[in-house]
Amino acid sequence: MKKILLPTDFSENSINAIHYALNLFEHDTCTFFILHVKSSTSYTTDDLMLAGSESLYDSIVKGTKDQLDNLVARLKKQFNNKNFQYETIVDYDILIAAIKQVKTSKQIDLIVMGSNGVTGAKEVVFGSNTINVIRNVDSDILVIPEGFQFEKLKEILLPLDSFDSMGGKAFSKILKFVKAYSSKLHVLRINQNGITLDVQNNDLKNIAYFLKDFPGIYHNINGVPMHFAVSNYIQTHAIGLTILIEQKELLFERFFMGSSTTKIGNNIEVPLLVFHSS
Template sequence: MKKILLPTDFSNNSWNAIKYALNFFKEDVCHFYLIHTYTPVVYQVEYMEVGAAQFGLIDAMKEAAQTGLKKIQKQIDEEFINSKHTFTSIASFNTLTAEISHRINEDKIDYVVMGTKGATGAVEILFGSNTMHVIKNAKCPVLAIPSEFEFEKPVEVLFPSDYQIEFKEEHIQPIVDLATKYKSRVNVLNATFGYELSTFQKSNKKLLDDHFKGITSLFHDVSNQTVEDAISKFQLKHRINLLIMINNKHSFFENLFFRSTINHIGFHLNIPFLVIPSQIHKTS
């Protein structure tokens, strides 16, 4: 049984991500955890005396969270009838990123599926940055769904790699699983500025090719392009349904996604994005 974490802020975008997850894992036996976190906007325990008024506020937020989760569960029950899927709803007085980390460890979560944006304005920036914090720190794969993206089978998958990681089964198995299930073609993309692959990179490319023997895969090499440009140009030529990357520290992944300016957060993606951590917790 797969265990899938579905964070929600009750926005249309988070509901869209939930719908994507229910479709994506439609044929899998899954237990889904619907979670909503709440904290007072100015909650700072070291500076704030938690009196009756604060407890009243927290109780009201908890009640609103539980009501919202019941509403989502009702929507799921009405729109998605699937005997393979079961659900648990969790309203937690916590920050989103801390609660997700806790749930991954406590419940041995296999995937987190969440939206890349909130509603509008400041909320959009906050939830977008939350998504990137989750992607950066989660010890399980994170599937981020752009706002308003309707589910489509991931038949064409783009997997950029600089071959700077020694590929292990836990990195590649999620890709092989989805490619097998959806009969996907995995397009491996390497972008360089004219330099040759090192011996280490060549060895890792061979490892990747070996892992992909049982699925359809194509290896693409482009030169004199940044990774960002290479991904964008590839998407223009091919109808890619899913982007996959491995979050390998000290690699192009961090340079691409974790720049200092908020404008770069999220890479302005318009397709679902699966991020596989370089270190994954053991679910067994």
């Protein structure tokens, strides 16, 4: 059974990410943990005064729990999938701390969230909340662009640079995901300083071994920043999802950062699945 964490701030963007997850995993047995995190900064003196003799839980947290229960009721009606179970969680904490706690206590396999956080703040590519979760939570994360409508996955893009290896735990999880949810894998080996013949030959051997009987396409690209190569490749191919192998801060340096003329912009173009290398 998959255990999937779905943080929500009840925005249209976060609900869209939840819908994407339920569509993607429709044939799997899943428990979805729908989490809403309340911050102390969201409460005012007036909120506490209005609580009167009620407890803080009854006056504030219970209202949020009711919202989550109503959301689950709508999801059950819309998707009507007997393989799905739901659990709602309201936490009074900082977002990152709350997600870490749920990940550990519920043994979460994947986090799915929208590309913009509740604050609406943006950082290079997408919401600062999402960036912070990728940076600080040791979990695989699927990020859904704002307004992106689910389509059955067919072709997936895997960009690699000199730090990435076709081996190890992350690559094994990538292969499992690709074979389960798509029909073709595009591999881009990108190195701004040039790719050696040994690296290329090793890649081709690995693809022949790991992707035996599964359609795969391999390209090597020299002298082009990763974010620029990926953006252009997505625009010229029917890519439905991009996968990255996260290696601490290197992910952001390789994929998101760049000059003002070459960085991808403020929005990712297709869903982004980040697998941690550790």
